Amino acid sequence: MSNYVTHLECSYSQKKYVKNKVYNLSDLSKPLLVRYDFKKISSDYSYSDFVNRHADCPGFWKYLPLLPINSSKSIIDLGELITPLIKINVSKFSKNSEVFVKDEGRLPTGSFKARGLALAVAKAKEFGIQKMAIPTNGNAGAALAAYASKANIESIVLCPEDTPTININEAALQGANTIIVNGLINECGKIIGDLKDKMGWFDVSTLKEPYRIEGKKTMGLELFEQFNQNLPDAIFYPTGGGTGLIGMWKAFQELKELGWLNCKLPKMFAVQSETCAPIVKAFENNQRHAELWENASTIASGIRVPAAIGDFLILDAIRESEGSAIAVSEESIINCRDAIANETGLLMCPEGAATAAGYIKALSKNLINENDQVVLFNCASGLKYPMPEITKKIDKNNLSNKDFS
Ligand SMILES: *Cc1c(COP(=O)(O)O)cnc(C)c1O
Secondary structure: OOOOEEEEEEOOOOOEEOOOOOOOOOOOOOOEEEEEOHHHHHHHOOHHHHHHOOOOOOHHHHHHHHOOOOOHHHOOOOOOOOOOEEEEOOOOOOOOOEEEEEEHHHOHHHEOHHHHHHHHHHHHHHHOOOEEEEEOOOHHHHHHHHHHHHOOOEEEEEEEOOOOHHHHHHHHHOOOEEEEEOOOHHHHHHHHHHHHHHHOOEEOOOOOOOOHHHHHOHHHHHHHHHOOOOOOOEEEEEOOOOHHHHHHHHHHHHHHHOOOOOOOOOEEEEEEEOOEOHHHHHHHOOOOOOOOOOOOOOOOHHHOOOOOOOHHHHHHHHHHOOOEEEEEOHHHHHHHHHHHHHHHOOOEOHHHHHHHHHHHHHHHOOOOOOOOEEEEEEOEEHHHOOOOOOOOOOOOOOOOHHHHO
16 A cells, blocks of 8 residues: 555645655745645545554554555554543532543553654665654663664754653664753754754654654544544643644644544644743733743743744644643642642643633633543653652551551
8 A cells, every 4th residue: 555645745835845755844944744646635534434444454554545654564563553532520620621631641652652763763774764863851872762762763862951761761762873962852853954954853853854744643633532423512631832732633633634533623722831821821812833931940841942943833723723721830730740649549740730720711701511521641651750659657666546547
């Protein structure tokens, strides 16, 4: 089988680029998007065939006709799966709330970065690329390391010095040449941009190559299948570079083009921390591009992204969907993580917890209704992040009842 890709397209000017060539950005230095032959796909597949015919491919790879790889032989298998939707309710929500968590922490490498990097590495392998470099706040580096090692490709991971230690260590253990930089993620990205030609690296920064977004798109395909050819009223997405939000929006348009999607599209909510909220600021100021956020810092390291190259794509999707961009406090992120873990047993990552805080804020601003069906994205395993220490101790030789209070 060959794929259904017709061409690539500049996301800004719509200029077409021929397929089967190695690309980073378009001539205008904007992200390139992959386009497919929807007529041909829908004549070869019914929706039911689409979701069932390649069910032997692991997890999201089963959506093969809407993926850019040349055949199922290109799949790099680390045990991908369709991530579960888990209904939760906590006392912070309303009694009637219909909230589902899409738990991406169960993917290989413990985060949804696996989706994007699986596709980027699979395509790189098809192209014969030998060295891939990435700037990362943690999870993307770990995912690149894992898939590249499995594909026998060298990986170089540059991370800011305050990246969670576990992410730095996992990337290194999974085979990446892992290097700590005294700067933020955009500065790590600049180093890669400056050195890539000299070093022979292929740059896999967020949206600086066309295929990670194709992997992230599968979140939208999964939701459509899990909601029985329907979609929730709203999606809350912790937004850094925004690949997932843009990717899901792309998936919904593609399902529409294929004639398989007839339902209302969800309102897309980009959630950021008040201490790093460039997209929220641009949204509120009615701008199409975001300004660099100075002194970015947040405990939700995955969304500590001061400047996103796909800013206009994030903002376009939010506006088209009649969603919004919401900034939440660091304190509310921690409070939501703690309440959800304590009351429902689901340990979310801080980024995921931020979406719960965003949901509560959207309710209070009447941007959604309390009985709306809502999906929150838990993008990584909560186990990857620092947790409060336990200080209670007992002396086994000298027990008293108050030890246990
Ligand atoms: C990368 C990441 C995000 C942000 O995802 P984007 O699609 O780049 O906006 C959110 N949460 C976690 C845990 C991440 O690793």
